[in-house]
Amino acid sequence: MKSSKKMFILVECILGCLLIGMIIFTVQKRQGQDLKRISVIIQNSDETQWSAFKYGLKMAAQDENVDVFIINPTQFQTAKEEMSAIQHEIDKGADALIIEPVADETLAEQLKKIKVPVLLLSELSAAPENTSKIPVAEPDHYEMGKRLVEELLKDNDGKLKQKKVGIFLSNNRSEAIKKREKGVRDALSETDAKICWVTEAGEDAKLLKQQEKVDYLFALDDRSLVEAGKAVKENEIYGSMIYGIGCSTEAAYYLDTGEAECLLVPDEFNVGYESLAELSHALKKMTYYVHGKVLSYTVLRKENLFSEKNQELLFKMSQ
Numbered sequence: 001m002k003s004s005k006k007m008f009i010l011v012e013c014i015l016g017c018l019l020i021g022m023i024i025f026t027v028q029k030r031q032g033q034d035l036k037r038i039s040v041i042i043q044n045s046d047e048t049q050w051s052a053f054k055y056g057l058k059m060a061a062q063d064e065n066v067d068v069f070i071i072n073p074t075q076f077q078t079a080k081e082e083m084s085a086i087q088h089e090i091d092k093g094a095d096a097l098i099i100e101p102v103a104d105e106t107l108a109e110q111l112k113k114i115k116v117p118v119l120l121l122s123e124l125s126a127a128p129e130n131t132s133k134i135p136v137a138e139p140d141h142y143e144m145g146k147r148l149v150e151e152l153l154k155d156n157d158g159k160l161k162q163k164k165v166g167i168f169l170s171n172n173r174s175e176a177i178k179k180r181e182k183g184v185r186d187a188l189s190e191t192d193a194k195i196c197w198v199t200e201a202g203e204d205a206k207l208l209k210q211q212e213k214v215d216y217l218f219a220l221d222d223r224s225l226v227e228a229g230k231a232v233k234e235n236e237i238y239g240s241m242i243y244g245i246g247c248s249t250e251a252a253y254y255l256d257t258g259e260a261e262c263l264l265v266p267d268e269f270n271v272g273y274e275s276l277a278e279l280s281h282a283l284k285k286m287t288y289y290v291h292g293k294v295l296s297y298t299v300l301r302k303e304n305l306f307s308e309k310n311q312e313l314l315f316k317m318s319q
Contacts, residue, residue, distance in 0.1 A: 036066045036283050038276055039094040041085055042121070045072040048248040048317075049222040049268075055319035056272025057098075064280035069094075079107035090116060096279040098137075103173045108134065117282045117290050119275050123175040135292035137275040139266045141176045144297055145183020148218055148243045151262045151299065153191070160193035166214040166240070167198040168224040180220045180245065201227045209236040219244030222251055225263070229254030249318050256305055263300040269316040270295050 040057060042050060054070060061068040071089060076082040082102050089097065096117040101107055101124050108124045111134055120136045153160065167184060169177050181198070188195060196212050201224040208231050217240040219225035225244035231237045233254070242260040244251070247268045255263045274293045282288045298313055306314070 036095045036280065037093055038066055038068050038096045038098065038279055039089040039092075040068060040070045040098040040276075041082070041089065042070065042072075042098075042100040043075055045070050048250060049246070051249070051319050052247060052268040052316040053272040055316055056269040056274075057276050058272075059269075060273040060276035060280070064277055066276070066280050066283075068276060076102045078102065079104040079110060082107065083110050086111075086114070090114070095283055098275050098279065101174075103175070117279050119279055119290060119292075121271065121275070135278075135290045137271050137278070137293040137295065138176060139271075139295045139297050141179035142183040144245055144264050144266070145180040145185075145220070146187040147183075147264060147297075147299070148245070148262070149184055149187035149191075152216060152243050155261070160188075160191040163191075163193045163216060164196050164212070164214040165193050166196055166211055166217045167220065168201060168208065168217055168228050169198070169220040170201050170223045177220055184218050184220070200224075211237075213238065214240055216240065217242050217244075219246070219260075222246040222248050225260065226250045226254065229259040232259040233257065247317060249314075252300070252305065252314060252317065255300055255302055258302065261301075264297050265300055265313060265317075266297045267295045 038061075042053075044050075045054070057068050057070070069089075071085065076085070079102060082099075082104075086097060086099065094116060096119075097114070098119050098121065099111075100121045101111075105124065111118060111120075111124075118134065120134055122138055123136050124134065156163075165188060167181060169181060185195070193216075196214050199207055199211055201208075201221075208228065217228055217237075219228045219242055222245070225242065225246040226248065228237075228240075228242050228244065229251070232240065232242065242254070243262045244260055245264045245266070246252075247265055251260070251263055251265075254260045271293075274295065278290060278293065282290045298310065300310065304310060
């Protein structure tokens with residue numbers, strides 16, 4: 001009996017050692033596997049407006065242990081051009097995609113056919129059939145447009161009697177820009193202010209100063225705010241106070257030097273971080289559904305620009 005018991009214990013020890021060896025081998029094999037690849041397709045990625053976003057991507061990639069590749073294509077004009085870049089990334093082995101979509105409604109149906117997880121940085125269209133199946137990570141653009149007007153009203157005791165307003169926006173007519181403009185228009189419709197013109201930022205720097213003089217200028221994205229701030233600083237437009245949306249150090253500079261009165265800053269760091277983290281979770285779980293994200297924004301004024309609370313925000317914008 002004693003001999004039989006010893007043999008049983010010996011066999012158990014051998015099996016235990018084999019099991020431990022198999023576990024170690026499996027872990028080492030998994031660690032040696034290639035990391036998941038997430039490709040990010042954004043236009044003009046070298047511009048400083050993307051700095052906080054790219055910093056968020058970098059931090060999430062480290063935390064999630066995935067590879068992130070930021071693609072800097074030429075300017076897309078059509079869905080066909082963007083889909084060509086998307087397919088190229090998939091062919092190179094992209095396991096998931098973060099995409100800044102072009103303002104082309106035909107892109108929605110093509111994106112739905114992609115077999116890897118996708119997260120957009122802006123809605124393609126307000127139409128329900130285009131928004132129901134493609135998750136988006138972005139702030140509430142309509143609310144931001146309204147908030148700009150609310151901030152203006154605070155500075156004018158709630159009244160804008162006979163005030164003239166101009167709206168300046170990017171020439172990329174994305175759904176985000178449209179929502180911001182609608183938010184501004186809806187909020188202004190409840191005041192006595194008059195919208196005199198709407199024009200787009202572009203290659204022709206003279207376009208803005210050719211417009212009718214207005215009391216207030218709403219710059220609805222980083223590019224238009226920087227262009228408007230420069231125009232005010234160089235005395236190309238006179239007497240217009242800028243209320244705008246931006247996410248670059250240049251935008252913060254024009255707030256600090258007084259060309260802009262109020263700046264709303266979308267939390268682009270979290271847009272990058274949460275987007276990549278969400279896709280990473282989807283790749284780890286075969287049945288996981290990619291969820292959209294509604295991110296926050298911060299209201300900056302010159303007097304609170306360098307407050308302790310906002311120093312972290314400025315740091316992220318400068319990375």
